[in-house]
Amino acid sequence: MASSRSFALTEDWVVVVLGLATIFLALSGIFAPVPNFSWSNSSELTSTIFDSANLNKIFQQFIFVFVTGILGAFLLGKSVKYLLVVFPVVFILTVFALILAGNSTVKEYNLEAVIFSLIIGLVISNCFKLPAWFKEALSTELYVKIGLILLGTTVIFGDILKAGSLGLIQALAVVLSVWYFAFWLCKKLKIDKEMSLMLSSAVSICGVSAAIATSGAIKGDSKKLSYVISLVLITAIPMMIFMPYMAEWMGLSQEVTGAWLGGSIDTTGAVVASGSLVGEEALKISTIVKFSQNVLLGLAAFAISIYWTYAKSVDDETKRDKPTLKIIWERFPKFVLGFVFASLLFSFVISPEKIDVVKGSLKNLQGLWFTLAFTSIGLETNFKDLFVQDNKKPLYAFLIAQTFNVVVTLLIALVLFR
Template sequence: MSTSPAKLTLHEDWAVVILGSLIIILAIAGFLLPVPTFAWKDGADLSGKVLSTGNLVKILEQFVFTLIIGGIGALITGKPIRNYALGFPLVYALTIIALVLAGSSKAKALNLEAVIFSLVIGLAISNFIKLPEWLKSSLSTELFVKIGLVILGTSVIFGDILKAGSLGLIQALLVVTSVWYFAFWVCKKLKVDDEIAMMISSAVSICGVSAAIATAGAIKGDSKKLSYVISMVLITAIPMMIFMPIIAHYFNFSQPVTGAWLGGSIDTTGAVVASGSLVGEVALKVSTIVKFSQNVLLGLAAFAISIYWTYTKHPSAKDKDTKPTLRVIWERFPKFVLGFIGASLLFSFLVPPATNLLVKDSLKNLQGLWFALAFTSIGLETNFKDLFNENSKKPLYAFLIAQTFNIFITLGIALILFR
């Protein structure tokens, strides 16, 4: 009979709340990691800036910090520490390569984000090299994604709703609600499964990649489905970014109308900024305000989706034909959402603006790093045949139909509100 004590482990969502809160508290207390430079234009720029000794030291400091945080996560969730310690350096190194590729001026011109490079690198390795089981077991995809989401809450400031202006907020509310419900309706008509339908609806209607990731976390969605949705978001953002300003110029839309149209329909913030810049200063300002207004709604949307999903979509065997009680809803509710909302409330009402200004770059850098680490991990555990197969056609059709509706309904609302 064994006398070894039982190992005390935490649910991953609670572990994420603890780790995300620890990172935020350390930042507020003054422990700020320096932000490495990944932007470069040519070979000389790459070697002189990105690969300089000072920048490599910053990258190493990030590695040590994320290794420790992720190691604590593995420890308190009961994952093998040895496998994590061996696997994480590889995941981190691949992620840094992705960040360097995404930092090139050509990638930035095409609005290719680091997560897509992370995913592609991971997929390339997993599809051509047979990975050992210990490496697969070391991947902490969900942990990395949710830590990034908790940190993301620090940038969702409720006070900025007022700064964004009433017209921007009104458009955001109208676009998010109408496009979300239309996208979900189309997905149901095309018999797209519920998980990917929720991700598509949020990605198209709210703020692209971040909304898809938040929704996947809220519903405990399949990471492979999340990868596919994000691929669609990033790929469609490129032609929209290029052609929508041309269309606006052809029809002689005013800059405020064009900016509101771009900000409400293009799914990634980077593409919105790039597209608005092509039109003019006023269009850039309005597009940024409208997009930011939609981003602010992400926390509320994630909370509402969590409640809906836990109440309607996951009955256990014993209560399959009955609605779950409040206790059951609480047990199923993704606790990381509380960390996200708590971080948002903290930075909205308690953290002084001066402190927020001081820590935001470091926290944003860490948020992007955790997301990139997660997508490297997703790529390493996914095969192309799982990502792009016959079943991927219907979600693609649903996404394109919803995005087309988004473009036209947003234009109509922009013409009414910003003419």
Template sequence: MSIQSKKINLHEDWIVVLLGFLIIGISLFIFLPLVPVFKWANTADLQNDVFNFENLQTLFIQFVYFISIGTIGAFLAGKSVKNFLLVFPIVYLLTVIALIIAGNSFVKGLNLEAVIFSLAIGLSIGNFFKLPEWFRAALSTEVFVKIGLVLLGTSVIFSDILKAGSLGLIQALIVVLSVWYFAFWLCKKLKVDDELTMMISSAVSICGVSAAIATSGAIKGDSKKLSYVISIVLVTAIPMMIFMPIIAKYFNFPEEVTGAWLGGSIDTSGAVVASGTLVGETALKISTIVKFSQNVLLGLAAFAISVYWTYTHNTSQGEVSKPTLAVIWERFPKFVIGFIAASLLFSFVLTPEVRDTVKDSIKNLQGLWFALAFTSIGLETNFKELLQNNSKKPLYAFLIAQLFNIIITLLIAFLLFSK
């Protein structure tokens, strides 16, 4: 049984939107949190840069900032503020450790993202130590995730996408639709359960982790299944990030084609940037634009999935019944409104100068909310139980769908971007 996802309700979704825009408002008008330093190469750097007084002070201010936002959320949602205040410092400390590990120059050279270490640390503790039920219940996993998704909207700037022309959007649309339906069909053929089917289809076709999280929120999915899908996405992204640029160079693919291929098929934004950098500046630019174009579709996809789920899983006396508009609205994931509103605000209301002033700070905040969520997901997930309760069919479905994604995206990239 899911601990967090079954407790999150629509009222809390509105709270997430409120908290997301509270953070944006504070960043724009009141206080712009400094970005902590996590980069280090040796012990001296660790001591002088990461653990110096100024950086520790920045980390402490950031801790106070986050625990304050989280406490407001726990209070508004009617959860135990006391338990949250006891649990959050532990989650924050574990997440900072993950960020420090990811900040090492050797680790950065391997292009490993901080969320991988957040999830690994959480899973290690959650599986080797028996955590009390009140501790697990106090983990605000989905709240952290959805705040991060609202803040993700601030980085989806429509003018940046349009500068690259319509090709990126066209490719994103074709890839998302074709890969999503193939993955959905394949999961059904392999008799994967409905929740995993929706999460896998979205993750492999849209934008990996963010899409899986948004889909889980739209269908109120089991957070343990979400953890399973996220783990597959993160692990699969590593070899793709390394070998796809090598393949492109070996066969002398044009940089434009390579960039479109990488951006359309690699599932995490960090891995897309890392792989694009290995190829060249043009590939990096186009891969980023294509990935942004897929991110734009995230809100629309979450809305469509929530409507589909409501129509196919709205039961009355054991039978599926046609939902009313009120039921559709009740089940609609309100955090999607926050994501779209944030994107519209930063695309059309704020000036480029204001965006440039706050973008690094908000990106840091967004990344930390996601990292906190991954730590929490690990802490609340029993991986042994997860593997026992799920056959290998979801893994096979994801890998086959990802191979289809790689092939179809390459063909479309050649059709659209080859000169």
């Protein structure tokens, strides 16, 4: 029992060390190359993805994350022997998911690599009986949190200043109103707090990234996280396709339409695709608004971490004895500090020229760690655990909150951008 508690207390610090080490290595000139996974037909697949130069980049990236994974297992006292077998298998499956997601047709439907990696893992775990040592070597939490710290390098506060005051005002108004409404709705429907926090963040801030960040901050159930992400990705597709036509039917200007799309569609890829259907000005405004919401992710993760840590501490203590600052600090997810540090570092310390050099590699690694995590989630999960929801209330709450999001964002966009 003591060892598991020690693991829980030290894991976040290990993640901070590994995440920041990756960042500082990149800034010093040591970073993983960015492979190409984009293709549209079989001949392009062979000539581009399986080209020797591209395969070499994939191999270098594998060595980079493999060494990081081994170091993480060593620092956490986990078996490195099993990881030597398990990690390469997870990586190969993840690369397969990235190739599927790189197809031009798949990209049009905004189906991200995480959903393919999850499905691949689920199929394998449900068709074959994986040994216990294999599942024990999976480090889902480690992969997610390293990815989150790297995500901090993309949350640049300077982007808000470039975006302008209207984009920031809308982002703040939408995030605060939609988050509070979604959380209030979940409470009324008696949905547990874990699911409520993940769902509220996903629908109000920036979809998949917000759900993952919130889950990491509260040490959330990976099955609940997968369920919320599935809802985000599934609802983004019809919104991406139909909202531009609804805007045209209502006679909205490109500015209002862009603000509406950027504030209500949960994934950045879907926002860009939808804005492109309307026009250049709509694309510009929608990207600005979504950028502003994405920047708020760091502040939201920090606030949620403090709320969750305090709430859990209150639940564990007697009503007469309030939790001390020491207890709150012990239970506070330290990786959030790494996330915020990375964001502040890239916002105010690192030069734009240096950021341009390393941002591609770090963003690519961030996506790779998330995809590795969802391959791992699939490999340790049964279909019935992920998709069979006896309680349909989270689905209803998400759909109602998303509808509220669409209406409120439209009203705010009309006021600010008309």
